[in-house]
Amino acid sequence: MREERDLQIAEAAKKFTELGNPTRLSIFRLLVKAADTGLSVGEIQKELDVPGSTLSHHIQRLVNVGLVAQRRDSRTLYCEPQIMVIQELVTFLLAECCTRQTQIDPVQPD
Amino acid sequence: MREERDLQIAEAAKKFTELGNPTRLSIFRLLVKAADTGLSVGEIQKELDVPGSTLSHHIQRLVNVGLVAQRRDSRTLYCEPQIMVIQELVTFLLAECCTRQTQIDPVQPD
């Protein structure tokens, strides 16, 4: 139960970390703008002017944590942002808002 | 205009980075649960069992990017999560969803 929560924390933290790099955040935001169509790696590269190896590395990381999905069309690899994952992340962050009760010492039963 | 966007990206990325460390994410989530009352540094320490110096460092970082605010009551320093900042962050991330038009070559005027 505690480990499960820790796991959830670790997973969520990983996702936030991936969004925490300016290059990756730019990639993700660009993908969000084109969420309806998706964008190929090459299109992203043209738009953001990042070396291919760097771009590939960052996209890989976004894919690894589930923030981006990929679909291949022959030689071209299309990327799509997983917007639901963001929504889940925000829920995880905020859902328990103000649920904490100040602990009251339990009355000892006799 | 480009620099402004880059600045925004950089600022948002910083905030995500701060949420990307498991210890800091735990601190923030704990604060969200107690958002109505706030929590002192000491209370956080009891709950999360993190050495004081580590905790102080992480709280400082959350404060630096505006994710947490502090208010002092004599010796005790209370921390409060800035939930609006999260909402702004999500808006920044998703607001432009599907707004990108595939660029169409402009017709040359004669």
Next chain:
DNA sequence: TCGTTATTTCGAATATTCTAGAAACATGGA
């Protein structure tokens, strides 16, 4: 003033991330 409580700063070892050039691979077309 002195001790106590609450929190921060310092310092340093260890780990992780970022970046990009060069080379490799994979797919399809001529």
Next chain:
DNA sequence: TCCATGTTTCTAGAATATTCGAAATAACGA
């Protein structure tokens, strides 16, 4: 088969982040 296109892997140096013990500071109460 050979070439071009699209993307990834390898490698490695430089930069940042993480962690925590020890010492310092700050605020109050006796």
